[in-house]
Amino acid sequence: MPRRHIHMTGAEGAALRAALRELRTRLHLPAEFPAPVLAEAERAAREPRLPELDATGIPLFTIDPPASRDLDQAMHLAKRPAGGGYRVHYAIADVAAFVTPGGALDAEAHRRVTSLYFPDVKVPLHPAPLSEGAASLLPDQTRPALLWRLDLDREGRVETADVRRALVRSRAKLDYEGVQKAIDAGTAEEPLALLKDIGRLRETLERERGGISLNVPEQEVVEHEGSYSLVYRAPLPADGWNAQISLMTGMAAADLMLAAGTGILRTLPTAPDGAVGRLRRTATALRIDWPHHVPYAELVRSLDPHVPAHAAFLQECTALLRGAGYTVFSGGHLPSPALHAAVAAPYAHCTAPLRRLVDRYTGELCVAAVAGAAPPEWAVAALDALPQRMAEGTRLANSAERESVDLVEAAVLKDRVGETFEATVIDVLDHEPLVGTVHLEEPAVVGRVESPSRPLPLGDRIRVRLTRADPGLAKILFAPA
Numbered sequence: 001m002p003r004r005h006i007h008m009t010g011a012e013g014a015a016l017r018a019a020l021r022e023l024r025t026r027l028h029l030p031a032e033f034p035a036p037v038l039a040e041a042e043r044a045a046r047e048p049r050l051p052e053l054d055a056t057g058i059p060l061f062t063i064d065p066p067a068s069r070d071l072d073q074a075m076h077l078a079k080r081p082a083g084g085g086y087r088v089h090y091a092i093a094d095v096a097a098f099v100t101p102g103g104a105l106d107a108e109a110h111r112r113v114t115s116l117y118f119p120d121v122k123v124p125l126h127p128a129p130l131s132e133g134a135a136s137l138l139p140d141q142t143r144p145a146l147l148w149r150l151d152l153d154r155e156g157r158v159e160t161a162d163v164r165r166a167l168v169r170s171r172a173k174l175d176y177e178g179v180q181k182a183i184d185a186g187t188a189e190e191p192l193a194l195l196k197d198i199g200r201l202r203e204t205l206e207r208e209r210g211g212i213s214l215n216v217p218e219q220e221v222v223e224h225e226g227s228y229s230l231v232y233r234a235p236l237p238a239d240g241w242n243a244q245i246s247l248m249t250g251m252a253a254a255d256l257m258l259a260a261g262t263g264i265l266r267t268l269p270t271a272p273d274g275a276v277g278r279l280r281r282t283a284t285a286l287r288i289d290w291p292h293h294v295p296y297a298e299l300v301r302s303l304d305p306h307v308p309a310h311a312a313f314l315q316e317c318t319a320l321l322r323g324a325g326y327t328v329f330s331g332g333h334l335p336s337p338a339l340h341a342a343v344a345a346p347y348a349h350c351t352a353p354l355r356r357l358v359d360r361y362t363g364e365l366c367v368a369a370v371a372g373a374a375p376p377e378w379a380v381a382a383l384d385a386l387p388q389r390m391a392e393g394t395r396l397a398n399s400a401e402r403e404s405v406d407l408v409e410a411a412v413l414k415d416r417v418g419e420t421f422e423a424t425v426i427d428v429l430d431h432e433p434l435v436g437t438v439h440l441e442e443p444a445v446v447g448r449v450e451s452p453s454r455p456l457p458l459g460d461r462i463r464v465r466l467t468r469a470d471p472g473l474a475k476i477l478f479a480p481a
């Protein structure tokens with residue numbers, strides 16, 4: 001998923017939408033699915049491989065944005081009667097029930113790697129008959145799934161983890177705002193009300209182990225009479241509690257694969273000093289006080305995503321996640337590296353198989369590990385190539401995101417060419433001291449700056465003049481005022 005979730009409203013013929021369409025063409029993104037892929041998807045939707053275990057009696061529910069139809073996860077939360085603690089049932093869409101290894105669908109998924117999200121449209125990993133239909137955990141539909149059962153102690157620590165194939169049936173499609181209102185009002189039934197209890201316990205454990213979750217706001221591009229503005233949607237506490245369930249499952253998946261000796265982890269090294277230094281300059285640009293003795297994680301937890309400057313800083317914090325990759329291991333040889341620095345524990349992607357290729361493989365390995373069986377040959381055979389495929393897909397997603405953000409910022413500023421702004425120089429090119437990057441104080445955008453003669457003062461606050469902002473060029477450009 002992109003680090004910036006940007007949505008837009010406005011007329012279909014708007015200049016920004018046209019520029020976004022041109023961007024997708026320039027990036028050579030796949031458009032429609034080939035006819036053989038669609039045909040196989042439609043056949044698979046009619047005839048999936050169904051498991052024997054029937055778990056449709058568990059009253060699962062999903063939590064997603066209201067318009068979403070590609071529903072990867074459904075959950076049910078309960079208190080454990082014996083000894084206290086909690087039981088989490090977490091169903092993950094079973095994409096392998098529909099995709100035949102080596103078939104047209106499988107080949108297309110390996111070509112696309114991940115769903116791509118633009119402000120105006122989505123470029124999906126799987127065709128809609130699966131991703132928004134037969135494989136999606138839509139309400140009141142019986143679906144094949146990988147059903148996790150996680151038993152937690154009173155403090156929210158995982159005591160046992162189990163995952164197996166099962167038929168499931170979601171009872172309700174909930175959205176974040178509705179969930180938050182019900183929990184705050186005390187009207188949520190226990191399976192939903194426990195989301196707060198378990199989520200907060202998991203957040204406490206995250207702090208204790210030194211992990212950090214970024215509550216990155218979504219942005220909406222609003223068009224009004226030919227001009228654009230950016231509006232932040234701050235995440236709700238329920239967003240974070242829901243994310244903790246997914247994070248916990250990813251950690252449990254990593255532990256299962258490590259114990260079995262074969263798997264693929266999502267890993268992230270500690271951020272280099274240069275990236276942290278740039279982030280400190282961004283904090284200065286946004287007038288966020290970051291004393292040198294305050295750790296990064298502590299600062300992030302102190303921020304309020306409802307405050308625009310804090311929201312912008314949280315967006316920039318995701319730059320520290322860009323070194324993430326995938327590490328494969330087999331034959332009982334433990335991987336190195338094995339940790340995800342932001343999670344502060346071993347971690348695996350396994351909860352979004354409708355939108356991310358690697359999750360299908362992680363699920364297979366975990367089911368085999370719990371059963372004490374050898375994983376399927378097709379899953380093991382693909383492991384060594386997966387990190388490279390995922391890296392290529394991630395690079396494309398990052399390019400799409402980065403250039404989409406450039407387009408959006410150009411659209412926001414297109415009527416302000418010639419104006420001056422307060423900004424901080426957050427980066428200067430090593431071999432070109434006249435070229436760098438500034439972060440504006442208001443609006444909170446980042447852009448290239450080129451000085452005609454004097455070297456740019458790294459870390460200093462300066463006034464800059466906007467010299468170019470054209471959505472068709474996908475760039476904004478400043479010069480010292």
